Amino acid sequence: MTYYLLRPGRAVQGPPMSDEQMQQHVRAIRRLEEEMKSAGAWVFGGRLHDPSTATVVQADANDVLTTDGPFAETKDHLGGFYLIRASDLDGALNWAGQVSALIGASIEVRPFVDELTS
Amino acid sequence: MADRVTIGRVFRAESGRSVAALVAMFGDLDLAEDAVQDAFAVALRRWPDDGLPPNPGAWITATARNRAIDKVRRDARGNELLRTVAMEHREGDTMPDDRLRLIFTCCHPSLAPQSQVELTLRLVCGLSTAEVARAFLTTEPTMAKRLVRTKHKIKAANIPYRTPSDTELPDRLRSVLTAVYLTYTTGHGQAGSFPDLTEEGIRLGRTLRLLMPDEPEVAGLLALMLLTQARRRGRTDAHGELVLLRDQDRSLWDPELIHEGHRMVRWCLRRNEPGRFQLEAAIAAVHADASTFQDTDWGQIVALYDQLLTVAPTPVVALNRAVAVAEVHGADEGLAELDRLALTRYYAFHAARAELLDRVGSAEDAQHAFRTAVALAPDGPERRYLTRRLAQVTSSARPPSARPNRRAGA
Incomplete structure (x- = not known):
C-alpha cells in the first residue's frame, strides 16, 4: 500500500453554477467520496476555506511572528485535497482521474515517503 | 571463441529478459540491474576460457539470481523475500518472458518521455550507462544521476510492475509506442554512431511485436521504423549531407526491409483498425513502392494523410499533407494549404513554403522563406541543406520584380 496526496491545480473557470447545479455538483463529489470509502482508498480529505482566512506563523530564535496569511509567494492556493491509499500508482491515478473529471481541474498525485501512522 | 565483442553482443541480446525476470522475482529494479551487471562481469571472466554456455540467457539469469540472493541474504530484512523467491522460482524452471512488464514500467506515462527512453535503453536493451549517456550526448555521471532519479520515482510512487488492464491499455500502449519511436528518431540524425538508437528502436519494436502479436499499432510502428530504415543509405550522400526524397538513389534502399515493412502494412490493412503509426507506415510504404519520385502515387498519399489527420490532428501532419497536395x-x-497553418516558428514549414514558392517562380519570396528556415533550423545536415538551397535561389534570382509579395504568417 502506498499513500498519495491528491491535490488539485487551478480549475478551468466555467460559467457560474446555479444553486441547483451546485447541489448536484456537491452530491456527485459526495458519491465519489463514498466510493473511495467503500473501496478502502479513503484516508482523509476535505475542502478548505478561502485563502483570506489563513494565518501564517513563523518562528525564529526569540519569537513567534504571527501574520495575516496566506503565503504571499504562492500563486496556487490549495482549495482542498484528498489523502488516499492505493496498491500502486495506477490505482491512485484512477481515483485522481475521477476527481479531475468532477471538479474540472488537473490533479497532482504525490506519494508519501512512508506508510502513515495514525 | 568467446571474445569481448561476442560476449557484449550476447549480453545485450539477453540482459533485458534477465533484468525483467529478476525484477519479477525480487520486485526491485536496482537489485535486478546490479545483479545482471555482476553476472555480465562473471561472464567476461569465464566465457573466454570456458566458451559460451549452451543457453547464455538462462546462464545470465541464473547467475544474476544467485548474486541477488547473496545480496539479499546480507540484508537482515531480506529473509522473508528470499523464502518467497525460493518458493516461486525453483532452479531449472523455464523463465516466462517478463520483458513486457518491464517495458510498461519503464514507459509509464507518469515518467518524462526522455526518462522513459533512457531507462528502457538501460534496462530492456542492456546498454551500459556510458552508452546511454553517449546516445544523449551527455556525460556518464549526468546520465547515472538521471537514471537514479527515474528509478527513484518508480519506487517512491509505486509504479506497478505489470502489464496494464484492458481499460488502461490504450493510454499505456501509446506511451510505450511513443517511447520506442522516440528511441528510433533520436538515432535518426546520428548515422554510424554507436550505440545506434535506430537499431535499438527496431529491436524494441520487434520485441513488442513478438510479445503483443495482436496489436495493430505495434505492427504499424515496427513497419514504419523498418520502411524508414530501408531508405537510410539513400538519405545522406558520401559527405554525410542530406539528400531529399526526390533526389535519392532508390537502388540504395534496402529491399529486404521494404519487403518486411510492406508485409506488415498489409497485415494492418486486413485488421482494419487504423491508428497513427499504421497510417504513417502506409504512407512510407507508398513511397517505398515507387521506383522514381515521379511514379509516387501522391493521390494515395493525400488520402492517407486525410485519414491520419483524423487520428492525429496536428499542424505537422497538415504540413506534410500540404506538401503531398502540391x-x-x-x-x-x-x-x-500551407498558409492556413499556424507553424511560423517551425523551420520545416518555411522550408516547404520556400520550395513551393520557388516552383511557382516567386524567387524573392522563396529567398525570404529559405532565409527564415535557415534561421530556425537546428544545427546539422538539414540547416546545411537549406543554406545550399538559399544560395541556389539567390544566384538564379532575377532582379527584384513587381510581383506581389507572399510572406508567411500574414
Whole structure:
C-alpha cells in the first residue's frame, strides 16, 4: 500500500453554477467520496476555506511572528485535497482521474515517503 | 571463441529478459540491474576460457539470481523475500518472458518521455550507462544521476510492475509506442554512431511485436521504423549531407526491409483498425513502392494523410499533407494549404513554403522563406541543406520584380 496526496491545480473557470447545479455538483463529489470509502482508498480529505482566512506563523530564535496569511509567494492556493491509499500508482491515478473529471481541474498525485501512522 | 565483442553482443541480446525476470522475482529494479551487471562481469571472466554456455540467457539469469540472493541474504530484512523467491522460482524452471512488464514500467506515462527512453535503453536493451549517456550526448555521471532519479520515482510512487488492464491499455500502449519511436528518431540524425538508437528502436519494436502479436499499432510502428530504415543509405550522400526524397538513389534502399515493412502494412490493412503509426507506415510504404519520385502515387498519399489527420490532428501532419497536395494539385494549391497553418516558428514549414514558392517562380519570396528556415533550423545536415538551397535561389534570382509579395504568417 502506498499513500498519495491528491491535490488539485487551478480549475478551468466555467460559467457560474446555479444553486441547483451546485447541489448536484456537491452530491456527485459526495458519491465519489463514498466510493473511495467503500473501496478502502479513503484516508482523509476535505475542502478548505478561502485563502483570506489563513494565518501564517513563523518562528525564529526569540519569537513567534504571527501574520495575516496566506503565503504571499504562492500563486496556487490549495482549495482542498484528498489523502488516499492505493496498491500502486495506477490505482491512485484512477481515483485522481475521477476527481479531475468532477471538479474540472488537473490533479497532482504525490506519494508519501512512508506508510502513515495514525 | 568467446571474445569481448561476442560476449557484449550476447549480453545485450539477453540482459533485458534477465533484468525483467529478476525484477519479477525480487520486485526491485536496482537489485535486478546490479545483479545482471555482476553476472555480465562473471561472464567476461569465464566465457573466454570456458566458451559460451549452451543457453547464455538462462546462464545470465541464473547467475544474476544467485548474486541477488547473496545480496539479499546480507540484508537482515531480506529473509522473508528470499523464502518467497525460493518458493516461486525453483532452479531449472523455464523463465516466462517478463520483458513486457518491464517495458510498461519503464514507459509509464507518469515518467518524462526522455526518462522513459533512457531507462528502457538501460534496462530492456542492456546498454551500459556510458552508452546511454553517449546516445544523449551527455556525460556518464549526468546520465547515472538521471537514471537514479527515474528509478527513484518508480519506487517512491509505486509504479506497478505489470502489464496494464484492458481499460488502461490504450493510454499505456501509446506511451510505450511513443517511447520506442522516440528511441528510433533520436538515432535518426546520428548515422554510424554507436550505440545506434535506430537499431535499438527496431529491436524494441520487434520485441513488442513478438510479445503483443495482436496489436495493430505495434505492427504499424515496427513497419514504419523498418520502411524508414530501408531508405537510410539513400538519405545522406558520401559527405554525410542530406539528400531529399526526390533526389535519392532508390537502388540504395534496402529491399529486404521494404519487403518486411510492406508485409506488415498489409497485415494492418486486413485488421482494419487504423491508428497513427499504421497510417504513417502506409504512407512510407507508398513511397517505398515507387521506383522514381515521379511514379509516387501522391493521390494515395493525400488520402492517407486525410485519414491520419483524423487520428492525429496536428499542424505537422497538415504540413506534410500540404506538401503531398502540391504534388497532386500543383504548388499553388499546396501554398494555399500551407498558409492556413499556424507553424511560423517551425523551420520545416518555411522550408516547404520556400520550395513551393520557388516552383511557382516567386524567387524573392522563396529567398525570404529559405532565409527564415535557415534561421530556425537546428544545427546539422538539414540547416546545411537549406543554406545550399538559399544560395541556389539567390544566384538564379532575377532582379527584384513587381510581383506581389507572399510572406508567411500574414
